[in-house]
Each structure stands twice: as C-alpha cells, then as structure tokens.
Amino acid sequence: MSDQTEAVVDTVPAAARQVSENVVLQLDKIHTFYGAIEALKGISVDVHQGEIVTLIGANGAGKSTTLKTISGLLHPKSGEIRLLGEVISEMKVHEVTAKGIIQVPEGRRIFPRMTVEENLEMGAFLRSKDVEGVKSSMAQAYDLFPRLKERRMQKGGTLSGGEQQMLAMARGLMAAPKLLMLDEPSMGLAPVIVELIFETIKTLNAQGITILLVEQNAAMALQIADRGYVLETGSVVLTGPGRDLLHNEQVRKTYLGES
Amino acid sequence: MAGSKMDIRTNVQSKGWSRGKIAFAIFLGVLVVFAPVLLQGFQTMSFFVRVLGIIGIYVLLALGLNIVVGYAGLLDLGYVAFYAMGAYAAVILGEKFVTAVQMISNVGLRDFLVSSQFIVMLPVAAIIAALTGLALGTPVLRLRGDYLAIVTLGFGEIIRILATNDFLGLTKGAYGMMAPVAQPLGLSQLQLLPVAIPAIGFNFIFSVNLYWYYIVVLLIVLAVFVVRRLDNSRLGRAWVAMREDEVAASSVGVNIMTSKLWAFALGALWGGLAGVVFANAQGFVSPESFTFMESVFIVTMVVLGGMGSIPGVIVGAALIAGIPEMIRGVAQSPLLAGVIDPTLASAISGYRYLVFGLLMVIMMAVRPQGMIPSTRRAQELHPEDEKVLEEEDQSLWDLKHGADRSEHDL
Incomplete structure (x- = not known):
C-alpha cells in the first residue's frame, strides 16, 4: 500500500509549487512513533511563503501527530523538518515557538482566567523586548477582531466558543509568526461561526501570513487552501491544489460524504 | 515590557497605595519592631518573643513554599526537606567555618568571624537548598497534581531518614547536633x-530570642520584596500561564521545564534560609524537627492564608504556627498561675491540634480561596462565571458535536 502512496505523491504535478518557490516549512520523509506504533509513515509536506496549506483526513490519519511533530511535542524517528532551511526536528516546543512557528492548539486553549488583553500579552511572551512591535501587533489583532477589542477586559473563559477561537488565533498572531498552524479551528463551533473563522483565515493570509491548517471539515478547508494534503493512516495519499482536491472523486467520496 | 503596559496583573492589582494603606503599613511596621520590646520587658510576657521568632520562621517557610504552590501551582508536600538542608548545612558547615577561622591569630578578627558565622551560612545554605530544589525538580518535572505531591512527600521523608541514619557520618543521627x-x-x-x-x-534585656526575631524579620522583609518582584516578572507571568494551561503556555513559548525548575529552586532557597535561623536560634538540630507533619503545616499555611497572596500567606503562617504555640505558651505561662490548674492547662494545650483541625475543615468548606486570597487565585477557585465551569465540564462529545450552547450566541 505504501508503494501506491508514493506513486500518487509522485504523480502530483509541479503545479502545486507555482505559488511560490520560497519554502517556509519542509517536512522531509517524517516517521513519528508513539512507542512501537508508527503514526507517521514517511510524510513529506512543503509549505511555501504566503500559502494556505491544509492537511485533511479522517480521525487517526495523523494530522495532529504531524502538527505535534512540527511543534516539537513529538520528535521524528527519522526524517527532517526544516524552517527556512534550518533543521528544527530536534528542537523543544518553546524553541520551535521562538523560531516563529506558532500553533493555535486544538480546542482553543486560551487562558480562561486572564482577560482578553492579558491573553494577547501572553501571546507576545517571547517578544518582551520589542515593545513597539508588540503594541502594533495588538492594534492589528484588535483591527482584525473588533469583537475582542470590545471585550478586552473580559475574562477569556467568559467568551463564547467562536470568540475564544478568535482569541486563540489573535494570541498566535501576537508572536509575529513566520508560520501559523491552526489545529481544527472549526471544532465545536456553529456553522455560521465556522464560516466567519474561515473568512478570517483568508484575511490573515491576504495580509501575508503563511498558514498550515489542519481540519476535519475538509470541504471548508479545501475551499480556502492553496494546496492540500490528504492523510490516511500516517501517509500522504493525495496532494494538489485545494480546488483540484475539492473536485477529486476519491476525496469527494471519502471526506465530503458524497457517493 | 515597559513597566505596567505588559504587566499581566495590571488589571488585577490596584495601582498605588491609598493613604489608609500607608498608615496601616506604618502601624504594622512599628508594631513588628516595638511590640516584642514591650513583651520582652515584662517577664510574664517574654515567652511571646520566642513564639514570635518561631512564627517568623514559619512565615519565611510559607513565603518560600508559596512560590512553588501558589505561583507555579505545583503541590510540594516535602518542603520541609529544604528547611532541613538549610538547618543541617548551617550546623555542619558552620562548625567547619568556625574551626577554619580559629587559625586566624588576630583575636578581634577571629571573634568577629566566629560570631558572624551564621551570616556567612545564610547564602551558603540558600544555595545548597536551591540546588537541592533543582535536584528534586529535575526528575519530577513531568509529574503533575497527585503524582507530584506523592513524589515530593517521599523526597521530604528521604531527607529526614538520611539525617536520622547519620548519612555519611555527617548528621549524628537521632542524637542531633549542636x-x-x-x-x-x-x-x-x-x-x-x-x-x-x-x-x-518593666525590665528589658536584649534576649537571644529577640535577636533571632529581628533577624528573621529582616529575612521576611527581603523575601516579601523578592517574591513581589517575582510575581510581576516575566517568570511570574510564565507561572500564571502554566498554572492555567500548560499546553497553551508552551504554545506561546513558555519553557515549562525551566519555569518549574526556577519555581523549585527559588522556593527552596527560603526554606534553606529559614533552616539557618532555626538551627542557630534553637542551638540544636535533630531529625525530629523535620517530620512530614511540618510539611503539612507549611502547605496548610499557604492554602489557608490564600495561595499566591503574600499577606494571606503571612497571616496563615502566623495563625497556624502561632495558635498552637500561644495555647501552649499561655497554658504554661505564669500569667495563668493560680487561675488554671497546671495539669488542666497542659491538657488544654494537648487538644490544640484538634481545635486547629476543626478550624481547617470549616475554613475549607466556607472559604476555600483562603483568608486573604490573591485576586487571580480566587477566580481560579471560585469561577464566578458559569461559562468557565461550562467550559470545564464540557465533554469531548460536546466539543465534537458542537453541543455547546454558548457557541450560538455570538
């Protein structure tokens, strides 16, 4: 089966690379294990400057494992992860964060007893010397999410789910990320809100932020993504421009619930 | 981070001091400095000075443990180990220091150095205790909650048992050391x-007890100053974030490992200092001063007073260390001679822990955030907003199926 996988990957045309030659993040044949279980079986993913790249796949396909491996929570047994050419696969979480890969974790995980503003300040934890930059980042975050500005003195835990997702994203932006990784941003949100969140992701991207998006909501993710990778049991089975994948028969059947 | 702009506690802490607050602080300062002089002067009251010294040592211990429990949110049930390390370091190394300076032929200098040996031992013991904190912290970094508490409990016992068994011939075992x-x-x-x-x-003589009381007060002032600075520091913010959500904290770049290690080391340091004062004030150190019960008391002081709150912790320590000592002191003092039968008095003092335990139960039921809670901590224990509770009670199913009602009211 893995032979077949490789074949699919290889047949993907270079079209996907046309967005930009400037590779921000590169996963090179990553193998990650949970004990004896091989969760990632040689995954290769590229993210280029200014792109939205999405990883889609069913539960247990390895999407979250991939993010965890990038962010340094897990370390690959073999293979390399490079950020702007620098190998980061052996770094710890806070080191990866310091390098500019910011993860907006699954389930939002804002600081519930800190105010909105304190949450944002925490997001700039590693930029403590860049007072001016932090100020302007905060202004930007409030511009992007006026709702958060209204509630800046409110406790994070008192926000609605959608607002919390916004806060989590805004907090991620406060770190001035080179790459923003969003883990299931649509999780547990009402459809209207999900749309709003995805609109915001597009806006962020239009402002020049490179995004790696992990989603179960494949239809939404592929609509906004420049490129997508379809994961299945720890391998990339399909990759290509978002729209192509959206119209790919196999994808439609398996992930978009069409027969 | 430019002063208060990036100060995460800006919204929580009141800025500046009101006139009333300043007056109260001055009153408190005068009381702390002069009340013991009065107590010392009246013979029937002089035992209070000793009690105050003991209270002071516990205040110092509670302030130290507060860094670990209150700020970093790590339950340490073996804090007494650092206290023991400090006390034994003071005695063992203090002895060596005194022996070493005996070589000096200049009598004046020699006497000066001998009498100031405890001042030399303060930083030495602080460093030893902090290193012990790191030694404990390193292997338990990955543990949380109950598991961490159990391991630290074991650690406290190990130190005590090593001391009891005359480890490496250093501690003279249960006999103790002068x-x-x-x-x-x-x-x-x-x-x-x-x-x-x-x-x-009134007949005032500057007693040994009074001397050590003032030393411990100086150390408490230093501790309060340092702890306040810590609370408002970058490390302090990392602790708040870590306490709220470790995953989120690490995702904004907080180094969980070093933050925890700093908490252990900076907390242990005050235990070491308290140990030096204890050893010298008492003039004697033995393992029975460092039982698990002591650790429990110190944790209780922090919890009862209010985790993460400096005034809370001080009041907690003063009450918990003070009440039993007071009861014992009063029961045996000449004040009550003839009023209460001595055997009855000692019987009453025997019940002091019962009263004290009852107080604790009531306290935890009525006011779990402590007597003088820190504003932030109070929120953590009494989430006034139902949403916070709702968030916490939400099951994975709710999340996956979007069953959270609050989502729809955006």
Whole structure:
C-alpha cells in the first residue's frame, strides 16, 4: 500500500509549487512513533511563503501527530523538518515557538482566567523586548477582531466558543509568526461561526501570513487552501491544489460524504 | 515590557497605595519592631518573643513554599526537606567555618568571624537548598497534581531518614547536633543596654530570642520584596500561564521545564534560609524537627492564608504556627498561675491540634480561596462565571458535536 502512496505523491504535478518557490516549512520523509506504533509513515509536506496549506483526513490519519511533530511535542524517528532551511526536528516546543512557528492548539486553549488583553500579552511572551512591535501587533489583532477589542477586559473563559477561537488565533498572531498552524479551528463551533473563522483565515493570509491548517471539515478547508494534503493512516495519499482536491472523486467520496 | 503596559496583573492589582494603606503599613511596621520590646520587658510576657521568632520562621517557610504552590501551582508536600538542608548545612558547615577561622591569630578578627558565622551560612545554605530544589525538580518535572505531591512527600521523608541514619557520618543521627556558636554577632553589645522601669515591672534585656526575631524579620522583609518582584516578572507571568494551561503556555513559548525548575529552586532557597535561623536560634538540630507533619503545616499555611497572596500567606503562617504555640505558651505561662490548674492547662494545650483541625475543615468548606486570597487565585477557585465551569465540564462529545450552547450566541 505504501508503494501506491508514493506513486500518487509522485504523480502530483509541479503545479502545486507555482505559488511560490520560497519554502517556509519542509517536512522531509517524517516517521513519528508513539512507542512501537508508527503514526507517521514517511510524510513529506512543503509549505511555501504566503500559502494556505491544509492537511485533511479522517480521525487517526495523523494530522495532529504531524502538527505535534512540527511543534516539537513529538520528535521524528527519522526524517527532517526544516524552517527556512534550518533543521528544527530536534528542537523543544518553546524553541520551535521562538523560531516563529506558532500553533493555535486544538480546542482553543486560551487562558480562561486572564482577560482578553492579558491573553494577547501572553501571546507576545517571547517578544518582551520589542515593545513597539508588540503594541502594533495588538492594534492589528484588535483591527482584525473588533469583537475582542470590545471585550478586552473580559475574562477569556467568559467568551463564547467562536470568540475564544478568535482569541486563540489573535494570541498566535501576537508572536509575529513566520508560520501559523491552526489545529481544527472549526471544532465545536456553529456553522455560521465556522464560516466567519474561515473568512478570517483568508484575511490573515491576504495580509501575508503563511498558514498550515489542519481540519476535519475538509470541504471548508479545501475551499480556502492553496494546496492540500490528504492523510490516511500516517501517509500522504493525495496532494494538489485545494480546488483540484475539492473536485477529486476519491476525496469527494471519502471526506465530503458524497457517493 | 515597559513597566505596567505588559504587566499581566495590571488589571488585577490596584495601582498605588491609598493613604489608609500607608498608615496601616506604618502601624504594622512599628508594631513588628516595638511590640516584642514591650513583651520582652515584662517577664510574664517574654515567652511571646520566642513564639514570635518561631512564627517568623514559619512565615519565611510559607513565603518560600508559596512560590512553588501558589505561583507555579505545583503541590510540594516535602518542603520541609529544604528547611532541613538549610538547618543541617548551617550546623555542619558552620562548625567547619568556625574551626577554619580559629587559625586566624588576630583575636578581634577571629571573634568577629566566629560570631558572624551564621551570616556567612545564610547564602551558603540558600544555595545548597536551591540546588537541592533543582535536584528534586529535575526528575519530577513531568509529574503533575497527585503524582507530584506523592513524589515530593517521599523526597521530604528521604531527607529526614538520611539525617536520622547519620548519612555519611555527617548528621549524628537521632542524637542531633549542636549549633556552632551560642553568641551571635553584636548580641553582647546589645545586651549592655538594659532598660528598667521598676515601677511598672518593666525590665528589658536584649534576649537571644529577640535577636533571632529581628533577624528573621529582616529575612521576611527581603523575601516579601523578592517574591513581589517575582510575581510581576516575566517568570511570574510564565507561572500564571502554566498554572492555567500548560499546553497553551508552551504554545506561546513558555519553557515549562525551566519555569518549574526556577519555581523549585527559588522556593527552596527560603526554606534553606529559614533552616539557618532555626538551627542557630534553637542551638540544636535533630531529625525530629523535620517530620512530614511540618510539611503539612507549611502547605496548610499557604492554602489557608490564600495561595499566591503574600499577606494571606503571612497571616496563615502566623495563625497556624502561632495558635498552637500561644495555647501552649499561655497554658504554661505564669500569667495563668493560680487561675488554671497546671495539669488542666497542659491538657488544654494537648487538644490544640484538634481545635486547629476543626478550624481547617470549616475554613475549607466556607472559604476555600483562603483568608486573604490573591485576586487571580480566587477566580481560579471560585469561577464566578458559569461559562468557565461550562467550559470545564464540557465533554469531548460536546466539543465534537458542537453541543455547546454558548457557541450560538455570538
């Protein structure tokens, strides 16, 4: 089966690379294990400057494992992860964060007893010397999410789910990320809100932020993504421009619930 | 981070001091400095000075543990280990120091160094305790909650048992050890200034107890200053974030490992200092001063007073260390001679822990955030907003199926 996988990957045309030659993040044949279980079986993913790249796949396909491996929570047994050419696969979480890969974790995980503003300040934890930059980042975050500005003195835990997702994203932006990784941003949100969140992701991207998006909501993710990778049991089975994948028969059947 | 702009507690802490607050602080300062002089002067009350010294040591211990429990949110049930390390370091190394300076032929210098040996031992013991904190912290970094508590409990016991078993021939086991020098620096000079007002029975002599009381007060002032700075520091913010959500904290770049290690080391340091004062004030150190019960008391002081709150912790320590000592002291003091039968008095003091336990139960039921809670901590224990509770009670199913009602009211 893995032979077949490789074949699919290889047949993907270079079209996907046309967005930009400037590779921000590169996963090179990553193998990650949970004990004896091989969760990632040689995954290769590229993210280029200014792109939205999405990883889609069913539960247990390895999407979250991939993010965890990038962010340094897990370390690959073999293979390399490079950020702007620098190998980061052996770094710890806070080191990866310091390098500019910011993860907006699954389930939002804002600081519930800190105010909105304190949450944002925490997001700039590693930029403590860049007072001016932090100020302007905060202004930007409030511009992007006026709702958060209204509630800046409110406790994070008192926000609605959608607002919390916004806060989590805004907090991620406060770190001035080179790459923003969003883990299931649509999780547990009402459809209207999900749309709003995805609109915001597009806006962020239009402002020049490179995004790696992990989603179960494949239809939404592929609509906004420049490129997508379809994961299945720890391998990339399909990759290509978002729209192509959206119209790919196999994808439609398996992930978009069409027969 | 430019002053208060990036200060995460800006919204929580009131800025500046009101006039009333300043007046209260001055009153408190005067009380702390002069009340013991009065107590010392009246013979029937002089035992209070000793009690105050003991309270002071516990305040110092509670302030130290508060860094670990209150700020970093790590439950440490073996804090007494650092106290023991400090005390034994003071005695063992203090002895070595005294022996070493005996070589000096200049009598004046030699006497000066001998009498100030405890001052030299303070930083030494602090460093030893902090290193012990790191030694404990390193292997338990990955543990949380109950598991961490159990391991730290074990650690506290290990230190005590090592001391009981005369580890490496250092501690003389259960016999205990004498502190090196009886007369600390400057005490004999201070004792030359007696004040007596015979008419009212006032006869003040600068006692050893009073001396150590003032030393411990100085250390407490230092501790409060340092702990306040810590609370508002970058490390302090990392602790708040870590306490709220470790995953989120690491996702914004907080180094969880070093933040925890700093908490252990900076917390342990005050335990070490308290140990030095204890050893020298008591003049004697033995393993039975460092039982698990002591650790429990110190944790209780922090929890009862209010985790993460400096005034809370001080009041907690004063009450918990003070009440049993007071009861015992009063029961045995000449004040009550003839009023209460001595056997009844000692029977009453025997029940002090019962009263005390009852107080604790009531306290935890009625006011779990402590007597003087820190604003932030109070929120953590009493989430006033139902949403916070709702968030916490939300099951994975709710999340996956979007069953959270609050989502729809955006």
